[in-house]
Amino acid sequence: MAFSKSSKIKGRVITHHNESFNFWEELISEGHISTPFEVTHIDAHSDLGLGDSAWHYILTQLLSYPIEQRIKILDRSKVNLANYLTFTMSMGWINKLNFVFHEYWNFNDFFSIYLKDFDDYSGFFEFRSYDSQYSASYLTENIRNINPLKKDSLIPYKIYKPNNFKLVEEYDYLVFCQSPQYTPKTADYMLDIIREYITEI
Template identity: 45%
Template sequence: MKNILDIDMDFFLDHIAHWINGDDRLDSDDFNPWSEQEFRKFLEDRCLLCREKPIQGRVVVNHHEAFFFWDELINSNTLKTPFKITHIDAHSDTGLGDSGYTYIMGQLNNHPIDNRRSNLDTKKVYMGNYLSYALACGWINDIDFVLHESWDNDIIRAHLKNFSDKEKMFQFKAYPQDIKMGMYYDRIIDGTILPTKLDKEIPYKLTPWKDFQAKEKFDYIVFCQSPGYTPKSADFMLDVIRDYIVEI
């Protein structure tokens, strides 16, 4: 099973930005990045990256580009599914705050899991929800969320087992296409309306960053700039990360 490192530059700031629209950069006086020394130390000591042995990957601007990078690798038979994700980000990127869950639960998940990617409306995939689509398509079988010090749990509960984070399991569900998911969501989560299909459980972990330590080297890496969520003063990381990546 392949192991993918998925990093967002906004993780390496002292504060987290929320609900940003557009790509206007954050104020460097309010959002301070880690130093180059701290950044390199994290990459090398915690993530086991090595300048002498860079790994294949891609530097992207917005984080949903990771979904399409993995899609490329899957289509070329370079990456086999399912794979494991280590998600180092100030946000979970599972779709909290958008209505994507209604499309996933009411339409996409009614297709057999192996056919979901071919039936996916890719216009609905964006930087705040792309992990939910990768999970719904059956690409991922384990996620480790490495948490920013100020992380606030933003994992959308619609896709969790029993709609609860108690068991630390995703379990994607399908519902009849003729019901309005948003309107009947309360009846769905209280069990009044039952799913027509349940996917297998997918475990996840929540790891405070100071407790994080990779146990083996990663096979691929994605590093995302997220310009709307980072100041220009953090852009030096784009050059630094390329010391550890063979871009493909």
């Protein structure tokens, strides 16, 4: 697949990464896409939430609900630009995730607590629900030895570096993020370039 000005792809230019979550929710609610769907995430970070405390809320509260009910009870204040992909998977919206990282990325922000067998190289996300009595510190130290209350379906992932990734499939939508916290103002010219290749919705 190659992007073309004459055959534009539907999409949206956003400011912050977590607006992707809102965009996907909008597409789902309006019947434009069905779940689950495949996502290709091109970024310098995994956006799985390493470094914030939302993981404890996800594992001990959110995942205890049936998957179709989670969006209704979701504490949206916990969804942010660093963890929105985890919340998207927790909703059951994604069935495959492709990561395209920079050349020197080396699992430095991959959050193994969400992975099958807690293994960075497993190739699968596995979301497990735990009793809410467990504190964050207790789970951090003992999670490998605790039986989960239940597990979601496995979500396969693949990791690519720029030199071994090619667009070989037709994509339905494109989301491009400005990300002012991480990119200089001088890079904003790219927003107008991207807009030449998408039909903004």
